[in-house]
Amino acid sequence: MENSSSDDDSDTLSEGSDLQLYSEHEFSSDTDSDDDTQQTESSMEPDSQQTEATDDDFWSYDLHPVDIAPFTEQETNRYAEQEMTRKGSRDSIWYPTTSPEMKAFFGLNIIMGINQLPRIDMYWSENPFVGNEGFKKCMTRTRFEKLLQYLHINDNQAQAPAGSPSYDRLHKIRPLIDMTRGNFQKFYKPGKCQSIDEGMIRYKGHHYAQQYTPGKPIKRGLKIWMRCEPSGYTNDYRVYLGKHDSMCGPSLGERVVKHLCKPLKWKGHHVFFDRYFTSIPLLQTLESYGVYGSHCIYNI
Incomplete structure (x- = not known):
């Protein structure tokens, strides 16, 4: 597989023989730890304060009501309020959403990928040969468009200042990335054979990370490096x-x-990958850590 011209960037990083790990904003996870040794006995010992406490110190029969605040950390609602505050006017059509409604919203978006129509409003068309009755029963077109307008999954105000070490260029979708990567690794144990390659998410807007690969089926979009199963x-x-x-x-x-x-x-x-990823130092490094790399030749 040929890489796009945008891959030839001039920035350089120091290279090492180890399998490198980047900052926590570069998709670190519990499987990315550099410490591959077993935990020592001392690290597994209970805390001294816990060993000194008895059940009588911890448990009590003196029961009293506990005031539990309602869960309000819904980023779509937060973003809607922030936007209305920024504009200095209220949106008379908007009202706060709920978790069940957002699940329905995402479900409709998934169905749109299966049953594709030229325009969003056509799913609510009165024409029986065009409109979708399930969409009409789920929510109105106006409500769907409002949810789409204010859809947000992270707090903009929590972003670190540009140029600071903790600034995250993927802050807006960081919770989604962390959730999907965590679930991918949690629910499926990697098999013996793995493949590493690039994938493209079609995107026709303007974004600094957009790539142009004229020789690929998806010529413009966001590039994703992926490690996948044969399936x-x-x-x-x-x-x-x-x-x-x-x-x-x-x-x-x-x-x-x-x-x-x-x-x-x-x-x-x-692990299998094409010539773009292949180098002798890479194969030597992988072998030194019990990972067997192989150059895969195929035609698209």
Whole structure:
């Protein structure tokens, strides 16, 4: 597989022989730890304060009501309020959403990907050959468009200042990335054979991370580095940020493989990738950690 011209960035990073791990904003997880040794006995000992406490110190029969505040951390509602405050006027059509309604909203979006129509409003068409009765029963078109307008999954005000070490270019979708990566790794144990390659998410808007690959089926979009099963199941992934990515520059493909293979160390996995990722130092590094790399040649 050929990489796009945008991969040839001039930024460089120091290279090491180890499987590199990047900052916590670069998709670190509990499987990314550099400490591959077993926990020592001392680290497993209970806290001294806990050992001194008795059941009588902890439990009590003196029961009293506990006031539990309602859960209000819904980012779509928060963003709607922030936008109305910023504009200095109220949105007379908007009212706070709920978790069940948002689940229905996402369900409708999934159905739109299966039953595709040229325009969103056509799903609510009165024409029996065009409109979808399920959509009409679920919510009105106006409500769907309002949810789409204020859809948000992270608090903008929690973003660190630009230029600071903790600034996250993927802050707006960070909870979604963390949730999906965590679930991918939680519910499926990687098999012996793994494949590493790129994927493209079609995107026609304007974004600094947008890639252009004229020789691919999806020519413009966001690039995702992926480690997958032979069945196509995604075990892990990483969003590529172009020139702003910490792995950009020379040996980008090698760095990607090292990053995605870090959880596979000393487990005897066989990893396949094409010539863009392949290098002799990479194969030597993988073998030194019990991961067996292989250059896969195929035609698109």
